[in-house]
Amino acid sequence: MTHPLFSRHEVTLQKALAAIETRGYWSPFSEMPSPKVYGETASADGEAAFKAHLNRAFQLDQPATGDTIGSEASPFGFALGIRYPRSEPDQLITAAASAQKRWREAGPTAWVGVSLEILARLNRASFEIAHSVMHTTGQAFMMAFQAGGPHAQDRALEAVAYAWDQLRRIPATAYWEKPQGKNPPLAMHKRYTIVPRGTGLVLGCCTFPTWNGYPGLFADLATGNTVIVKPHPGAILPLAITVRIARDVLREAGFDPNVVMLLATSPDDGALVQTLAQRPEIRLIDFTGSTQNGTWLERHAVQAHVSTEKAGVNQVVIDSANDIKAAARNIAFSLALYSGQMCTAPQNIYIPRDGVRTADGTLSFDDTAAAIASAVEKLVADPARAVEILGAIQNDGVMRRIDEARTLGRVLVDSGTLEHPQFPEARVRTPLLLQLDAAKDATTFTHEWFGPIAFLIATDSTAQSLELAGSIARDHGALTLSVYSTDDAVIDAAHEASIQGGVALSINLTGGVFVNQSAAFSDFHGTGANPAANSALTDAAFVANRFRVVQSRVHVEPKTPTAEVGQTA
Amino acid sequence: MTHPLFSRHEVTLQKALAAIETRGYWSPFSEMPSPKVYGETASADGEAAFKAHLNRAFQLDQPATGDTIGSEASPFGFALGIRYPRSEPDQLITAAASAQKRWREAGPTAWVGVSLEILARLNRASFEIAHSVMHTTGQAFMMAFQAGGPHAQDRALEAVAYAWDQLRRIPATAYWEKPQGKNPPLAMHKRYTIVPRGTGLVLGCCTFPTWNGYPGLFADLATGNTVIVKPHPGAILPLAITVRIARDVLREAGFDPNVVMLLATSPDDGALVQTLAQRPEIRLIDFTGSTQNGTWLERHAVQAHVSTEKAGVNQVVIDSANDIKAAARNIAFSLALYSGQMCTAPQNIYIPRDGVRTADGTLSFDDTAAAIASAVEKLVADPARAVEILGAIQNDGVMRRIDEARTLGRVLVDSGTLEHPQFPEARVRTPLLLQLDAAKDATTFTHEWFGPIAFLIATDSTAQSLELAGSIARDHGALTLSVYSTDDAVIDAAHEASIQGGVALSINLTGGVFVNQSAAFSDFHGTGANPAANSALTDAAFVANRFRVVQSRVHVEPKTPTAEVGQTA
Known part of the structure; x- marks a missing residue:
């Protein structure tokens, strides 16, 4: 019953569960871009992998129109020249629906196991992702590595841990026996099936595409949903690499890779995104960006559970x-x-x-x-x-x-x-x-x-x-x-x-901790208690509504003999 | 730190927590209106208490205009003649805000302890509530007793257990120590404060005023919110009695009783309720009723977390x-x-x-x-x-x-x-x-x-x-x-x-269980996965968004000596 990828990563998951409970310092992903941790050639390999993306078409074998899209430019002063496949929202909605059934049936340990395997692969790609974050967001390399790589992976793992912490509380079955005085008890066997909401839409931002995008993506995946990832048009590459790795893992694990898809857009695609966000199939939306767009989603995408992080005054x-x-x-x-x-x-x-x-x-x-x-x-x-x-x-x-x-x-x-x-x-x-x-x-x-x-x-x-x-x-x-x-x-x-x-x-921060920093597993990022965000990264509320429980019940023979019931009643 | 009312009811709470995990049969409230359980005179006393309400003003010492309101009629063929104090929404909002601070500061064990004490008192009032449910809803006496009394109390206790199950996961404090190689570790003391959302609005229905009203009321209370209870104009009495008992307990425990207030309305007060539901102070809404009204709330009360149960086709x-x-x-x-x-x-x-x-x-x-x-x-x-x-x-x-x-x-x-x-x-x-x-x-x-x-x-x-x-x-x-x-x-x-x-x-229900019945602690009532309800009674999602966490962090001396860190790094 337990998926092999769950077993492979279970020790990490258990540590993450302990960390969110005690909220002390913990991280399984090294924040130092050290050859000792990531391998002697990791830095050079990652930079080469990033450069290999430039000025060509990004390969992604998902439903697409055949056209390409993309006009990213590095804040460090050069055009990336990467063209992504253009997909119609309809194509993605249809493909997600078709990928859903088998993914849903695989159940919680598969969802969590696949999520954790994707994270392990993302960690190995930290240098490639660091360069791609640097040259889309404008972050200096060290920050791009840390915030875009291991710290983003930490936040993703945190979301998976919170999801599992809720999922594991739902028993698969129950035996229910209600005494009836001197009559035989009523006895039922009950079955509880975790049912994902449907398709999630993750709307990324241009400053922290992975750090802010991963929690929603992984919370959706770990609760059995399919996900459409729509990056900010100015910072597509880090999430495109992420989606490709996620699809590789899904495919290797025998699932339809369309469980996770990319929607690359151009800056003038706002209306297309608004239409997509209101589609009945989209049941979850995670957004980071402007107050204007976030508030629009909260008010108009009423068919979905909407999590937003918007502007604020620190x-x-x-x-x-x-x-x-x-x-x-x-x-x-x-x-x-x-x-x-x-x-x-x-x-x-x-x-x-x-x-x-x-x-x-x-x-x-x-x-x-x-x-x-x-x-x-x-x-x-x-x-x-x-x-x-x-x-x-x-x-x-x-x-x-x-x-x-x-x-x-x-x-x-x-x-x-x-x-x-x-x-x-x-x-x-x-x-x-x-x-x-x-x-x-x-x-x-x-x-x-x-x-x-x-x-x-x-x-x-x-x-x-x-x-x-x-x-x-x-x-x-x-x-x-x-x-x-x-x-x-x-x-x-x-x-x-x-x-x-x-x-x-x-x-009284006067040392090596800065107010900007928020440590996964310990600091709640945002509270959900003021207009800057309607949710926190990460807590139970962030994950609990991403799945529902459908139960069944059927009579069975009582375990307690009637005579005994009669005696004790 | 632990509130005495929490200690008083902790055994019951622990049993409820075990029940929601295993989901077998359990109930602390006897569903049989038996003199052995409720006392020899409970039935007669309860009927007398109900009759004493008829044809007079219902006493409730909360902010009110001085006018009265109420036109309930028993489906069994007589007018109840009960007049409730009329309150302006503004009065209630103001009084709730003023009651909030002290209630919020009392913290989780006070919220949960007070909630459990209210439930214990409600259980003792089960006969009075049974008659009041019978003569507002039209339920026959046995159902009014069971569904309106112990079963409703079960559902309330279930909501309190789910709330506590989430609240207890947030540590009050944490020690965070991040290694810094050969340098002294960064060490911080963190404090996590549970902050309720504000004021909840519970909108009751005319068929199961307590069974459907209690989960939202008690989920709000147990997470530190103040609550305005607005019964259906046709079934005010059961919730008015409930509010009065809640206020008695709050007052005895040293809290402002305006933590819980009643908003009695007339059938033509729909616009007033819609205006109230959109007030920024109302952060939580629990509604049972028509699809039209429920959908309106979901779409328009966007400042609030809205839980609805609406029409469906069984x-x-x-x-x-x-x-x-x-x-x-x-x-x-x-x-x-x-x-x-x-x-x-x-x-x-x-x-x-x-x-x-x-x-x-x-x-x-x-x-x-x-x-x-x-x-x-x-x-x-x-x-x-x-x-x-x-x-x-x-x-x-x-x-x-x-x-x-x-x-x-x-x-x-x-x-x-x-x-x-x-x-x-x-x-x-x-x-x-x-x-x-x-x-x-x-x-x-x-x-x-x-x-x-x-x-x-x-x-x-x-x-x-x-x-x-x-x-x-x-x-x-x-x-x-x-x-x-x-x-x-x-x-x-x-x-x-x-x-x-x-x-x-x-x-294959052919015996003593009927499809209409939903057993607290075992059956999820509603799923939140189809248009009949956007949430389930009760699960983590029903409670998790009723509070938020606000944290602080400050540097402290590291517990790990620097030399030791240096050695192990």
């Missing part, structure tokens, strides 16, 4: 600090990392206009702002080092937003252009830091300015800072909140604000 | 039977029970036009139909016995529907009027049985005819019967499917049809 409250320079360095790194193009990057940094208490006395607002500004400037002073943190700007929209933002307030640090040593055509921009005032700039800072744009906002007090943090998270969404304080009462108030805002809180 | 497939009379008796009882006013009552009974194989040879369609017709006639032949099965017709809509249905096909058994020995004004009607043909009457039998109306439908074959059963369940919804066959291949095909239709299957 915030930092500075109240007091023993070592303001360490705080400033940590914040500066968070602002610079991948040029602020992270859904977790801070944007609003609240500082009391009367200054910040430190071990050396009160530091004025201006001096606090200067400390952060200086930390940012130092971080990007050496272009060769800076580009490995900043990466490149993913798209022209972010470039335009930087220009637009410059006029919003007093510029504390201007955004500059850096030349990338390896990629002279890369779009590299340093963070823009502006000074705003809580009293008059709320229309500016209550929405997201996605990219390397941050505001140092003067407030009347830490109480006002926390009030803003809680209410903005609640009303406009947020994935992260960070507080710096040496005062326990302020930390308590920050906890309360984080609960009001439904947002995860980081406290 | 079906019986007769292929073959060893003892057709036993099958006919079982089916007849299912049709007669509470005059078919159950969401689980069968409506479409498919019989091959070539007849049914039995131990004594093939029985023609007409003879099979006659066997069922005869069983129905026998069941209602003695009015004194019949009214204890049939109960009374809940509302005039059902009365009109019976009249309308008479013209739909050949009448096999006409619906008649019975005089109730105790209640001469009671609306008692016997089941109407019509003959239809699969080939030409699909427009009639593909939607619900709620009430004592059933169709014997001639089909070309069992294969056609099963095809209809699966596709009608899938497209129009169903809560039950029943099959009679001595052929294993047909049973297998029925399983497949039940999976296609996403509907629970009962096989």
Whole structure:
């Protein structure tokens, strides 16, 4: 009954189940791109595999029209020239339906076993995927490797573990015996069949195609659904490689590979995607992207269970600090990392206009702002080092937003252009830091300015800072909140604000952990409790509605003899 | 930390957790209205308590306008004359918000402990609730006692157990330590706070106000939400008593009783309810009722997590039977029970036009139909016995529907009027049985005819019967499917049809179990996999999205000394 691929990966699965329960540190996928772990030739092989994709047609043996599609360009300054097969949504819906029955009948250990085998293969392809993530998203290589490879695989495994944790609670059969006093008991044999919802649609984003795309993909697969993966038109390759590997595993395991298919689209295919998202066959949608598109799906794709991650306003409250320079360095790194193009990057940094208490006395607002500004400037002073943190700007929209933002307030640090040593055509921009005032700039800072744009906002007090943090998270969404304080009462108030805002809180980060980072198996990414996301990665709610249970019952002979029942009744 | 009410009921909770895992028979609440269990005077006391409600104002110390509302009438033929306090939705929303903080902070063991204490008190009030269910729904006393009392309490306890089963998986804290090679590990203390969604709205129905209302109410409460209970205007009393008991328990436990409030409405308050259902403060909605209203909520109350149970077409497939009379008796009882006013009552009974194989040879369609017709006639032949099965017709809509249905096909058994020995004004009607043909009457039998109306439908074959059963369940919804066959291949095909239709299957029911019945802790009521319900009573998906987790993290000293890390790295 247990599928061999389940048995092969069961030890890993058991460890993942233990990890989501204790939520300590754990990962089966090494985040260091080390030859010792991945093999001596893995790095060179992965880069070669990536380069072999360029300027040719991507082979994928799925239902397609015969046409091709694709216009990806590396933010590091060159066109990828990859053409993907174009498929009609109708073709994919039909093929998914035809793949469904056999996949559904294979049952939970097959779904989970195949999912885990796909993950093991993806891990081996981490270098190829890292280069493909780098040259679609603009992430520097190390981040592309970690976030696009092992960390994304961790999040996928987490989703599989949560799915299995729910699936295993449904018994396959039950014996039900109801006493009837002195009469024979009523006895029934019951059978419980896990039934997947149907076809899932995973809508990827252009900044973290695998990290944000994998949880929905693997939650769908592990609960027996078929999946159509529609990447962002600007970041198709990482998910195309993923789909190809998934199809290889499915085929080898004897399943119709059309359990997982790719829908490559062009930027003007929005209407096509909206039509697809409302098809009755699409029962699950996982989306990462704009608030506009996410909210549209929540309101219109009512036939589906829709999980969204949308825009938010991440915030930092500075109240007091023993070592303001360490705080400033940590914040500066968070602002610079991948040029602020992270859904977790801070944007609003609240500082009391009367200054910040430190071990050396009160530091004025201006001096606090200067400390952060200086930390940012130092971080990007050496272009060769800076580009490995900043990466490149993913798209022209972010470039335009930087220009637009410059006029919003007093510029504390201007955004500059850096030349990338390896990629002279890369779009590299340093963070823009502006000074705003809580009293008059709320229309500016209550929405997201996605990219390397941050505001140092003067407030009347830490109480006002926390009030803003809680209410903005609640009303406009947020994935992260960070507080710096040496005062326990302020930390308590920050906890309360984080609960009001439904947002995860980081406290006094001055070392090697950054507010942008979210560790699988330990940190819930998003809460589902504010407008930035209607679900969390990953919890029971993320997986529980991806399958249903259909039962049967039939009378059987009672196990308890009637005489005995009579005696004990 | 553990709330004393949690400790008081922990043994029951543990048994419930074991029951939902093994899904064998279990119930802590006796379904027999026996003096030995409920006390010598419980029956008389309960009836007296019910009668004391009549023709007066129902006392409920919650925010209200000062006006009263209420026009319930017993289907057994008298006006209840009970006036409930009228509250404005705004008053309730405001009071719920103000009750929320202290309730939320009390945490999971308080939510679960208070919920279990409320249930224990409800159980003691089972006779009072039985009479109130009887004289609002029209159920005969025994059913009103069982379904309205202990069985509803079972379903509530099941929801609490599922909620706790999910809540207990979230650790309160975690220690996270990430190795950093030869450097000191990164170490963090994390805190996970369960945050309820806000305010839940429970929209009751007029046939099973407690059985269908309790799961949502208790799932909300057990996950820390405040709840506004809006009964159907025709069946307010059972839920008003429930709310009063809940408020007593909350008050005694030191909480604001406005954690649970009643919204009594009149039949023309539909717009008011729709407005309330779309309020941003309402984050959870549980609805039982018409497809029209349920679908409206699913599509328009997009700010809330909406669980609905709506109309469906329940079906019986007769292929073959060893003892057709036993099958006919079982089916007849299912049709007669509470005059078919159950969401689980069968409506479409498919019989091959070539007849049914039995131990004594093939029985023609007409003879099979006659066997069922005869069983129905026998069941209602003695009015004194019949009214204890049939109960009374809940509302005039059902009365009109019976009249309308008479013209739909050949009448096999006409619906008649019975005089109730105790209640001469009671609306008692016997089941109407019509003959239809699969080939030409699909427009009639593909939607619900709620009430004592059933169709014997001639089909070309069992294969056609099963095809209809699966596709009608899938497209129009169903809560039950029943099959009679001595052929294993047909049973297998029925399983497949039940999976296609996403509907629970009962096989060869000829004894003391009826397709209408759904046993808590063992049978999933509804699947969430067809249009009759978007969720099941009860599973993880029913509870998992009623709370969210907000976490915090702060650096702590690593437990693993750096030197040791260095050595093992």
